[in-house]
Amino acid sequence: MQTETIHHISYVNSDLTSFMNHLEQHYIDQEIGAFISTVNPEIGYAAIKDRDYFNVLSSSNFILPDGIGVVMMSRLTNSRLQSRIAGFDVFKELLGIANKKKKRIFLYGAKKNVIENVVSKISSEYPNIQITGYSDGYVQDRAKVAKHIANAKPDMVFVALGYPHQEKFIHNYRHLFPQAVSIGLGGSFDVFSGNVKRAPSWMIRLNLEWLYRLVTNPWRWKRMLSIPKYALAVLKEEKTGKTFYPKPEKDHTKQL
Structure with a gap:
């Protein structure tokens, strides 16, 4: 599948429909496992700061531009991504495929009441x-969860631990369930369960979902600061041809 590279991260350069068709025909139908990461500017910047996390992301079979900020950044460089591919939309599409083809799935992440609502729905x-x-995502022994997944032999594994934990989990344990399509989904379980509302469809069409999240969750403004930092790193590399690495910052990511 065609990709475009931004700051050494190779993003899928496609749209949702084409990507899902490719995934279904070449992986799901062939019973071949895949590791899918969904990356927004915040995650892209985290990968710049943390080389180990960058290596984890780079081990993905597919890295999706899950954020209009990534797409906009591509248009300021020589890489031009076609469109955003939202992780939540991929989740819904995968559920549709799993239902059509009677597939087996495993769900890991979120709070206990949320994951139970997701399972029920x-x-x-x-x-x-x-x-x-x-x-749920608050189980301390992740190796035990991984063994549980391996014993369950699912065709799809949905992991919603938030970054970088979900990507590291899949990276570290996917060898135990190599047949599965595994994807990190961030807060998708909260949205799917109805615990958190997604932006109205018109805002999604106008690529304003980030604004809806900011208005409904004002505390997110600190997380938004990663967008200009990511842009600066990308543009500096584009201009100078040298990879820009910021000074290490304290990791404020909460362990679930």
Whole structure:
């Protein structure tokens, strides 16, 4: 699949429909596993700061531009991404495929009440899906969860631990479930369960979902500061041809 590289991260350069068709035909139908990462500017900047995390992301089969900021950044460089591919939309598409083809899934992440609501909703709306197991994101023994997933033998693994934990989990343990399409989904379980509302469709169409999140969750403004920092790093590299690495910052990411 065609990609475009921004600050050494190779993003899928496609749209949602084309990407899902490719994933279904070449991976799901062939029972070949895949590691999918969904990256926004905040995650892109985190990968610049943390070389280990960058290496984790780089091990993905597909890195999706899940953020209009990444797409806009591509248009300021020689890399031009076609469109944003939102992780939540991929999640819904994968559920549709799993229901159509009677696939097995495992869900990992979020709070206990949220994951239980997600399981209940999937069972109701996608009756052909076999949920082989699930776990909330606050279980301390992640190796034990990974073994549970391995024993369940799912076709798809949905991990919603937030970055960088979800990507590191898949990277570290995917060898235990190599047949599965595994994807990090951030806060998608909260949205799917109805615990958090997604932006209205018109805002999504206008690429203003980030604004809706900021208005409804004002505390996110600190996280938004990573956008200009990411832009600066990308543009400096574009101008000088040299990779720009910022000074290390304290990691404020909460461990789930």
